[in-house]
Amino acid sequence: MKKALIIALLAVAAIPLLAAMASMPRFGSPEQPAYTHVASRYLQKGAEEAGADNVVTGVILNYRGFDTNGEVTVIFTACAATAAVLVTSGSRKKEKPGEATVPLSPVVGYVVRLLAPFIALFAFYVVLFGEVSPGGGFQGGTIFAALIIILSVVAGRNVAERVLPARVRPWLQIAGPLSFIAVGTLGAVLTGSYLGFPHARGLLATAMLMGIELGIGIGGATVFASIFWRLGDEP
Amino acid sequence: MKAGQCAALLALFWLVLTGRLDLLPLVAGVLAAVLIAVWATSSLWQRDDPPVLSPAQWLRFIGYTVRLVRDIVAAAIVVAEKVLDPRMPISPVLIVHRAKFDREVSRIALANSITLTPGTLTVDIEGDEFLVHCLNEDFAADIVDGTFDRRIRRVFEEP
Amino acid sequence: MSVWDSIRYAVAAVLMSIGAFFFLVGTLGLLRFPDFYSRTHGATKCDTVGAGSILGGLALLRGFEPDVLKIVAIASLVLLTSPTAGHALARAAYRTGLRPWTRRIEGGGQT
Amino acid sequence: MVVFLWGVAVFLLAVASICLYRAYMGPTALDRVLAVNVIGTKTMVLLVMLAFVFGRPLYIDVALVYALLNFVTTVVATRCFETGVLEGDWQ
Numbered sequence: 001m002k003k004a005l006i007i008a009l010l011a012v013a014a015i016p017l018l019a020a021m022a023s024m025p026r027f028g029s030p031e032q033p034a035y036t037h038v039a040s041r042y043l044q045k046g047a048e049e050a051g052a053d054n055v056v057t058g059v060i061l062n063y064r065g066f067d068t069n070g071e072v073t074v075i076f077t078a079c080a081a082t083a084a085v086l087v088t089s090g091s092r093k094k095e096k097p098g099e100a101t102v103p104l105s106p107v108v109g110y111v112v113r114l115l116a117p118f119i120a121l122f123a124f125y126v127v128l129f130g131e132v133s134p135g136g137g138f139q140g141g142t143i144f145a146a147l148i149i150i151l152s153v154v155a156g157r158n159v160a161e162r163v164l165p166a167r168v169r170p171w172l173q174i175a176g177p178l179s180f181i182a183v184g185t186l187g188a189v190l191t192g193s194y195l196g197f198p199h200a201r202g203l204l205a206t207a208m209l210m211g212i213e214l215g216i217g218i219g220g221a222t223v224f225a226s227i228f229w230r231l232g233d234e235p
Numbered sequence: 236m237k238a239g240q241c242a243a244l245l246a247l248f249w250l251v252l253t254g255r256l257d258l259l260p261l262v263a264g265v266l267a268a269v270l271i272a273v274w275a276t277s278s279l280w281q282r283d284d285p286p287v288l289s290p291a292q293w294l295r296f297i298g299y300t301v302r303l304v305r306d307i308v309a310a311a312i313v314v315a316e317k318v319l320d321p322r323m324p325i326s327p328v329l330i331v332h333r334a335k336f337d338r339e340v341s342r343i344a345l346a347n348s349i350t351l352t353p354g355t356l357t358v359d360i361e362g363d364e365f366l367v368h369c370l371n372e373d374f375a376a377d378i379v380d381g382t383f384d385r386r387i388r389r390v391f392e393e394p
Numbered sequence: 395m396s397v398w399d400s401i402r403y404a405v406a407a408v409l410m411s412i413g414a415f416f417f418l419v420g421t422l423g424l425l426r427f428p429d430f431y432s433r434t435h436g437a438t439k440c441d442t443v444g445a446g447s448i449l450g451g452l453a454l455l456r457g458f459e460p461d462v463l464k465i466v467a468i469a470s471l472v473l474l475t476s477p478t479a480g481h482a483l484a485r486a487a488y489r490t491g492l493r494p495w496t497r498r499i500e501g502g503g504q505t
Numbered sequence: 506m507v508v509f510l511w512g513v514a515v516f517l518l519a520v521a522s523i524c525l526y527r528a529y530m531g532p533t534a535l536d537r538v539l540a541v542n543v544i545g546t547k548t549m550v551l552l553v554m555l556a557f558v559f560g561r562p563l564y565i566d567v568a569l570v571y572a573l574l575n576f577v578t579t580v581v582a583t584r585c586f587e588t589g590v591l592e593g594d595w596q
Contacts, residue, residue, distance in 0.1 A: 102489045102587040106360055108580055110343045111478040114286060115471075117275040119573055121245050124267045125252045126566070128260070143570060150577045153584050155279065162278055203259065251467055252566075254460030300473075304446075311416060311443040318423040318436055327432055327494055350477035353439045356431065357477075358484045368431045368484065368494060407509055414513050414520075417547060421520045424527050424543060430536055433527075437539055441546045448513070448550050452557060455506070461562045465553060468569055472546070475576040479542055479583075486583040487535050 065195040069184065072216060073177045079223040080173055086230035104154060112154045119147040127217035128210055137176070137216025144217065145224035157229065164222050172222040179215020183208045237285050242272035286340045288391070295390045302386075307351055310374070314353040317370065325370045329358070332365040332375075334384045341391045348383055406451040413447030416440045429495030430487050438480035445472050507558060514554045521547040538582045545575035 042059055060068050127140030152160035164172060171178075184195040186208065245268035253260050276285065288296060317325055336342050346357040349367055354374030359366040369375045377383055423436020446469055453465045521544045528540035549571045556564035 104584070105482060105485050106339070107343050107346045107357070107478055108482050108584075110286075110339065111347075111474060112580065113275075113279045115474070115573075115576075116279060117241060117245055117271045118248055120271045120274075121248060121264075121267060122252065122569065122573070124271075125249065125264075126570075128263060129253070139570075143573070146574060146577050150580060153581050159278055163274070206259070248467070251460075251463040254463070307439070307443060311439060314423075314435065314439065315416065315419045318419050318426065318440075323426065323428075325427075325432060327429075329494060346481060347474070347477040350481050351439065351442065351473070354435065356435055356438075356484055357481050358431070358488045366488070368435075370432060370435055403506060407506075410509075410513050413550075414516050417517060417520050417550075420543065421523050424524060424540065430533060430539070433536065434539060437543045441543055445546055445550050449553060452553055455557065459562075461565060464562075464565050464569070468549070468553065468565070468572055471569070471572050472549075475572065476546070479576055479579040482580055482583040483535055483539055483542070486586045487533070489587050492533065492535075 065184070069177070069180045069195065072180055076174060076176050076219055076223065079220075079227070083173070083223060083226045083230060086227060109154055112150055116147060116151060119143065123147065123217070123221075127213050137213040138220050140213075141217040141220025142224065144221035145228070148221065148225040149228050152225075152229070160225075161229075164225060169222055169226060172218055173226065174219060175222070176216040176219035178219075179212055182215075183211050237280065237287055238269075238272045238276040240287055241275055241285075242269045245272055289394060291394070292391060295393075299386060299390045303348060303351065307353065310353040313374075314370070326372070328369050328372050328375075330367045330369055330372075330375050330379065332367055332378055333363050334365065334381070335363050336384075336388070337392055341387050344391065345383060345387050348387070349378055352377070402454055402457070406454040409451030409454065410448050413444045413449075413451065416444035416447065420444060430492060431484055431494050434480050434484050438476050442472060442476045445469070445476075510554055510558050514551055514558065517547050517551050517554070521551075535583070535586060538579060538586075542575060542579045545571065545578070549575065 042063065123140045123144040125140075126143055127137055148160050148163060151163075188194045190204075246265050249264035249268055250256075253264065317323070334342075334345060336345070342360065346360055346365065349355050349357045349365065352374075354370045355378060356368045357365055358368050367375060367378060417440065420437050420440030423440060424433050427433045427436055449465050449469045449472075453462045453469075456462050456465070524540050524544050524547075528537050528544070531537055549568050552564050552568035552571060556562055556568070
């Protein structure tokens with residue numbers, strides 16, 4: 001009975017949605033408003049207005065900057081909530097050295113430490129060049145988080161935690177939204193509107209975009225690393 | 236010195252990644268390279284011997300790599316024969332090989348060279364003892380008679 | 395297309411075919427060998443040779459471009475990480491008590 | 506040449522799917538990790554080839570990421586099997 005009621009309710013709710021879908025322009029049809037007005041403007045003026053070499057970056061961070069700002073805030077709130085749910089009352093298990101665990105293979109330890117600086121630089125590259133190549137803040141942050149995870153597995157959590165000290169970690173976790181707000185405010189000071197970018201693709205606009213990417217990267221890396229560390233805590 | 240070599244290598248890697256010589260990325264990359272190098276030498280390599288090589292050692296290391304690649308290809312063909320042989324003529328053995336080195340980097344290089352050479356696989360290292368798994372006893376000839384040890388000592392332990 | 399280009403393309407094609415062959419051999423080793431350790435032999439080494447060979451062929455195909463340096467970087471990364479991963483796997487198996495397979499030689503005596 | 510590249514790429518895909526048999530059958534968990542590692546190497550090479558087929562050199566960056574993450578996965582998984590604890594200390 002209950003199930004039937006739910007199905008009936010869903011069907012009723014689906015009818016207006018389907019009707020709305022039907023009245024929309026066909027997917028990919030050239031008469032869509034997005035293609036007639038907006039896209040041509042993006043493509044023609046994007047490079048000079050948005051201050052980004054890549055049209056997609058310009059759209060995401062400039063034309064639709066408010067949207068992205070909200071998205072970043074939502075995502076990082078969700079991540080912080082995930083990390084918070086994983087917090088348990090217990091503290092970290094104390095692992096005494098040589099306590100019935102298998103010591104780490106020297107080869108693995110050596111090679112990982114050899115590669116670590118290169119992985120870090122590569123993460124930085126992905127963050128910074130997200131503007132013109134596949135990548136960006138989230139992707140670079142994920143690579144950096146992978147580095148931190150393998151360091152805490154191989155070199156010990158003390159070494160890995162030194163990169164993201166516990167004191168500043170809460171601030172680093174919200175570095176994404178924070179840098180967005182900072183850049184937005186800077187734009188307000190410079191151009192008079194929040195998230196306004198100085199026109200003409202100058203050094204300053206590029207630096208502002210990179211600032212946002214860097215903030216998202218640091219925030220993402222911190223959140224992922226925190227979640228990983230929380231998983232290792234004893235309940 | 237340690238941080239200097241690391242930073243130089245990282246800057247080189249940055250150039251390979253970006254593939255262009257614009258000012259802003261270059262400055263950012265060199266800055267990041269120096270910072271990461273300082274972090275690596277102070278945090279990762281503070282306790283033991285970092286893999287710093289002198290120019291002569293670098294040259295010999297490149298020569299060693301070329302020779303190793305040749306050996307690998309030659310021996311990979313032998314393993315391919317074994318795999319493709321329907322009778323699968325292998326009789327695995329575990330061999331304990333002793334080699335004493337002054338530097339950590341030599342130990343690691345020997346372990347990885349053994350693993351790269353087809354037919355042999357470093358299973359474990361404890362102190363000077365290398366536990367090597369061989370598909371056939373004759374694959375281990377070069378390791379047991381110390382040819383590898385001598386080559387690696389020449390590369391990493393002579394100034 | 396100049397003579398030099400055709401030679402370059404031919405060598406690249408040969409290198410890539412060799413690489414594909416070694417990938418196939420590594421996979422057959424992964425399937426056919428009797429125990430974990432020998433499978434690691436087949437897999438890690440033939441894969442290193444196969445990857446190196448195909449990447450070399452692709453670099454040759456590309457010619458003198460900055461991208462080639464990136465391919466060289468990937469190849470050296472594989473040359474460093476592949477044996478390390480193989481060793482890590484074998485060591486984990488050894489430390490958790492997996493015994494290597496050995497051929498049983500039938501001797502005399504009672505059964 | 507592009508046809509040849511496609512051929513090699515499809516061949517690699519086929520070989521990688523054969524490896525799935527080992528990943529499925531085991532018998533030990535480490536066999537599965539090994540199979541995944543092998544598939545990862547092939548995927549990495551495949552990405553570089555796709556960079557050539559589609560004429561987009563940027564895929565090479567993706568291949569570099571894949572090579573790195575493949576290594577990280579294997580090391581973390583083996584470490585987990587060895588100790589059951591995801592924490593380490595170098596010697």
